Amino acid sequence: MTTTITVCETCKCADWDAEKDPQTDGEKLAELIEKAAQGSPDVTVRRHACLMGCDFACNIAIQADEKLNYVLGKFEPTADDADGIVAYATLHANSEKGQVPYREWPQAIKGHFRARLPVLDGE
């Protein structure tokens, strides 16, 4: 089953300066995640405006039907963070219920979880 990474494309880190660079940090992170996910059949990427976690930019969500879903934040628009997010999404896609053992978590996602959402009609 495919896991979707939803990237907030309007996120701005605390030091964002529109005059220096009008591209938001969320747009930059989305580009890096889209690049990192190329060739990953288990992961899709989409962009969305504000996920309502602005103080914790950059924010993303990890979602799949009938699995635990997650919101993560405090990412930087770096290749390391993008690679870690895609690696985690791949593990999520290959898990039965969206639970990935902590020992398998990529280092880049540790400390970034903001919320875990249970399956709507699940346990």
Ligand code: FES
């Ligand atoms: S702008 Fe990204 S969560 Fe609000």
